[in-house]
Amino acid sequence: MLYSQKDKKELESCLMQLEKEYAEVKKKGLKLDMSRGKPSTSQLSLSADILSVVNKDADCFSDNGTDCRNYGLLEGLPKARQLFADILGVKAENVLIGGASSLNLMYDEVARAMMFGVAGGEKPWSAQGKVKFLCPVPGYDRHFAICELMGIEMLNVPMTKDGPDMDMIEKLVSEDESIKGIWCVPKYANPDGTVYSDETVRRFAALRPKAKDFRIFWDNAYAVHDLYEEVKLANLFELSKEYGNENLPIMFTSTSKITYAGAGLAAMAASAANIEKTKKSMGIQTIGYDKINQLRHVRYFPDADAVKEHMKKHAEILRPKFKTVISAFEKELAPLGIAKWSNPKGGYFISLDVEKGCAKRVYQLAKEAGVTLTPAGAPYPYGVDKNDENLRIAPSFPPVSELKEAVDVLCLCVKIAAAEKYLGKL
Amino acid sequence: MLYSQKDKKELESCLMQLEKEYAEVKKKGLKLDMSRGKPSTSQLSLSADILSVVNKDADCFSDNGTDCRNYGLLEGLPKARQLFADILGVKAENVLIGGASSLNLMYDEVARAMMFGVAGGEKPWSAQGKVKFLCPVPGYDRHFAICELMGIEMLNVPMTKDGPDMDMIEKLVSEDESIKGIWCVPKYANPDGTVYSDETVRRFAALRPKAKDFRIFWDNAYAVHDLYEEVKLANLFELSKEYGNENLPIMFTSTSKITYAGAGLAAMAASAANIEKTKKSMGIQTIGYDKINQLRHVRYFPDADAVKEHMKKHAEILRPKFKTVISAFEKELAPLGIAKWSNPKGGYFISLDVEKGCAKRVYQLAKEAGVTLTPAGAPYPYGVDKNDENLRIAPSFPPVSELKEAVDVLCLCVKIAAAEKYLGKL
Numbered sequence: 001m002l003y004s005q006k007d008k009k010e011l012e013s014c015l016m017q018l019e020k021e022y023a024e025v026k027k028k029g030l031k032l033d034m035s036r037g038k039p040s041t042s043q044l045s046l047s048a049d050i051l052s053v054v055n056k057d058a059d060c061f062s063d064n065g066t067d068c069r070n071y072g073l074l075e076g077l078p079k080a081r082q083l084f085a086d087i088l089g090v091k092a093e094n095v096l097i098g099g100a101s102s103l104n105l106m107y108d109e110v111a112r113a114m115m116f117g118v119a120g121g122e123k124p125w126s127a128q129g130k131v132k133f134l135c136p137v138p139g140y141d142r143h144f145a146i147c148e149l150m151g152i153e154m155l156n157v158p159m160t161k162d163g164p165d166m167d168m169i170e171k172l173v174s175e176d177e178s179i180k181g182i183w184c185v186p187k188y189a190n191p192d193g194t195v196y197s198d199e200t201v202r203r204f205a206a207l208r209p210k211a212k213d214f215r216i217f218w219d220n221a222y223a224v225h226d227l228y229e230e231v232k233l234a235n236l237f238e239l240s241k242e243y244g245n246e247n248l249p250i251m252f253t254s255t256s257k258i259t260y261a262g263a264g265l266a267a268m269a270a271s272a273a274n275i276e277k278t279k280k281s282m283g284i285q286t287i288g289y290d291k292i293n294q295l296r297h298v299r300y301f302p303d304a305d306a307v308k309e310h311m312k313k314h315a316e317i318l319r320p321k322f323k324t325v326i327s328a329f330e331k332e333l334a335p336l337g338i339a340k341w342s343n344p345k346g347g348y349f350i351s352l353d354v355e356k357g358c359a360k361r362v363y364q365l366a367k368e369a370g371v372t373l374t375p376a377g378a379p380y381p382y383g384v385d386k387n388d389e390n391l392r393i394a395p396s397f398p399p400v401s402e403l404k405e406a407v408d409v410l411c412l413c414v415k416i417a418a419a420e421k422y423l424g425k426l
Numbered sequence: 427m428l429y430s431q432k433d434k435k436e437l438e439s440c441l442m443q444l445e446k447e448y449a450e451v452k453k454k455g456l457k458l459d460m461s462r463g464k465p466s467t468s469q470l471s472l473s474a475d476i477l478s479v480v481n482k483d484a485d486c487f488s489d490n491g492t493d494c495r496n497y498g499l500l501e502g503l504p505k506a507r508q509l510f511a512d513i514l515g516v517k518a519e520n521v522l523i524g525g526a527s528s529l530n531l532m533y534d535e536v537a538r539a540m541m542f543g544v545a546g547g548e549k550p551w552s553a554q555g556k557v558k559f560l561c562p563v564p565g566y567d568r569h570f571a572i573c574e575l576m577g578i579e580m581l582n583v584p585m586t587k588d589g590p591d592m593d594m595i596e597k598l599v600s601e602d603e604s605i606k607g608i609w610c611v612p613k614y615a616n617p618d619g620t621v622y623s624d625e626t627v628r629r630f631a632a633l634r635p636k637a638k639d640f641r642i643f644w645d646n647a648y649a650v651h652d653l654y655e656e657v658k659l660a661n662l663f664e665l666s667k668e669y670g671n672e673n674l675p676i677m678f679t680s681t682s683k684i685t686y687a688g689a690g691l692a693a694m695a696a697s698a699a700n701i702e703k704t705k706k707s708m709g710i711q712t713i714g715y716d717k718i719n720q721l722r723h724v725r726y727f728p729d730a731d732a733v734k735e736h737m738k739k740h741a742e743i744l745r746p747k748f749k750t751v752i753s754a755f756e757k758e759l760a761p762l763g764i765a766k767w768s769n770p771k772g773g774y775f776i777s778l779d780v781e782k783g784c785a786k787r788v789y790q791l792a793k794e795a796g797v798t799l800t801p802a803g804a805p806y807p808y809g810v811d812k813n814d815e816n817l818r819i820a821p822s823f824p825p826v827s828e829l830k831e832a833v834d835v836l837c838l839c840v841k842i843a844a845a846e847k848y849l850g851k852l
Contacts, residue, residue, distance in 0.1 A: 107711040263718035285533040292689035
């Protein structure tokens with residue numbers, strides 16, 4: 001029976017029962033974590049063989065004879081650039097390889113734009129007064145943290161089932177010259193798992209920003225992270241050329257959730273002009289990133305197909321986890337009409353919308369029962385979810401048995417908060 | 427016989443003979459490189475065993491149980507922090523581990539100071555109008571390139587046999603609030619190999635800069651890179667505490683010339699307040715650097731003594747190279763009185779001062795004869811050596827036989843340029 005159809009007495013008896021259950025759960029002293037998108041131990045073990053593909057001196061030379069132990073090759077090994085080019089649908093010459101973190105590449109790109117401006121830009125962003133970014137919400141908290149640190153004002157853009165609201169984006173960027181960028185996770189968006197539709201990607205490619213130094217930060221973190229069949233994202237890089245917009249997108253990805261979150265490879269891809277501009281300061285920042293780890297990756301993955309085969313093993317481990325969460329929501333929450341959730345076909349997260357005004361309460365209840373969630377509000381700029389309704393669920397790390405226990409606690413907390421709300425106690 | 431004592435006719439006949447030799451050398455079509463401080467292939471092979479110390483899943487856990495394959499530990503592995511702490515003479519809590527490049531850490535520290543200010547600073551450097559750095563000269567071109575890129579004005583400070591001219595530094599920093607930093611390579615300075623004297627280090631520790639947000643960028647790149655016995659550098663970090671100046675130094679080092687230039691570990695060390703400030707933005711920039719490479723290093727080097735033992739093997743390879751260059755200078759140049767050079771007891775470089783106004787000519791002559799040198803002027807801010815006399819010699823990379831050939835060509839070029847100068851042809 002829907003909570004909205006229960007009368008006060010029914011709700012009160014309901015809440016009393018839930019509180020009893022909650023007291024029992026608290027006694028268990030659980031310590032469960034669904035807060036961050038970390039690969040599980042068994043996923044990490046899938047890549048064990050990469051540790052031994054560069055094992056001795058003779059292994060340290062790349063195809064073209066480069067001694068990867070020494071200085072050189074700022075852009076990265078040609079084969080590593082090709083591997084990421086194939087994953088992102090660009091040419092090798094459009095790719096730069098970084099260290100282990102794509103977040104670091106994104107931060108550096110924003111910092112460079114702030115300090116030195118972008119290719120073809122007349123001034124550094126920081127010399128143009130207040131600058132702004134568009135932020136599809138809910139989104140990735142670490143993107144928003146970069147803007148907050150740099151003093152870039154963030155404007156929320158709601159997500160739809162096809163990606164961010166393009167009408168709003170087109171209008172805003174065409175009118176406001178201080179809007180310099182937008183954060184996008186175009187495939188299996190963090191946290192709702194949305195894949196941007198072909199139409200959405202085309203509209204991004206065709207944008208007519210008033211700011212000539214506007215950039216699309218296209219964080220394709222989950223480019224090959226399908227749980228079921230392969231889902232194709234439209235190629236923003238190619239499409240943007242059709243509209244004379246090839247300098248608009250700057251694309252990022254990494255192997256953090258392919259090989260190792262703690263020792264992967266990150267890459268960025270962009271137009272020749274963008275790459276040239278980035279290299280000018282990147283070449284001052286470093287002589288080059290770790291080339292032996294690049295070599296490990298290209299030895300372990302001879303091509304993008306090898307990556308895709310490898311990702312099927314990740315999917316096998318992840319699918320039951322996503323199913324565990326979704327099944328619990330369907331069984332425990334659906335009949336009560338007190339929540340909505342995404343059912344992603346890939347990526348690392350499920351987005352859960354509880355009753356308005358209840359997300360913080362659910363977070364707190366779960367925390368006190370030993371279940372750590374991503375803090376309510378985190379998927380919004382400045383940590384402010386004005387509806388206080390969204391929670392990001394990260395099912396990847398715990399084993400299925402723990403996850404089952406955690407999600408049952410979560411459902412219990414969602415019910416308690418909803419009952420409290422209907423009873424006017426929140 | 428000294429060139430200065432030769433008459434015009436003697437010099438002319440001398441030059442004619444030298445030009446004949448030079449024409450012969452050019453015919454050989456040499457391709458020799460003494461331009462950058464790269465470890466040689468045999469040095470790189472010293473660390474071959476580090477490639478296999480993390481070889482399988484079970485190897486990926488640190489002493490404290492951290493799974494290095496996964497996210498976490500922004501500051502670096504405790505044992506890696508301890509290793510660098512012992513090398514730099516600080517506590518582990520004062521160390522942050524980076525990626526493969528200490529240059530990258532330096533660039534990032536300067537960028538952070540520009541964008542967000544330093545610990546205890548009231549404003550970002552970039553919000554204070556023109557800011558300046560002191561640059562001991564000759565110095566490291568890549569340090570100067572960071573300042574140039576960021577628009578930081580550079581002021582030259584001459585080097586003495588004890589380090590940079592401290593009278594000048596004390597005066598400048600006490601008078602000019604726009605001076606925010608200084609670049610130092612305190613041990614085996616690049617390029618002259620000077621080790622800062624205890625007195626110099628103490629005077630750095632006791633500085634009274636007018637700018638409250640002044641920092642000493644202490645690039646201890648050659649901390650353990652002794653060619654003969656171990657040379658002790660005074661401990662700036664400890665000394666600075668005596669003067670209430672513990673926030674002044676920010677220290678950097680790396681294993682680029684211990685293990686691999688292309689896949690080493692970099693670290694920075696500073697006061698608790700500085701580390702806290704850095705972590706605040708570093709934690710936005712990345713979730714963490716490559717921890718498996720940290721693990722490789724701490725497995726391969728259980729402690730700083732193991733590093734020092736390892737460095738003796740590097741010294742064995744490097745000593746004959748330094749001797750080859752110095753011997754040639756002593757034999758070919760000393761009797762003519764046309765050059766001076768440093769004779770370093772460690773590090774990677776020899777500084778050669780040719781006759782004033784001749785360095786560019788020597789570089790060009792060498793280049794045309796197939797010997798690549800670091801461009802004349804490179805060791806000076808903006809590439810301007812106003813005396814046009816300094817050349818940086820990097821003897822590490824070529825095998826001794828090639829080096830011998832290269833330095834002979836170099837000496838020939840030095841003689842030609844000097845003769846041309848004395849004859850008024852330059």
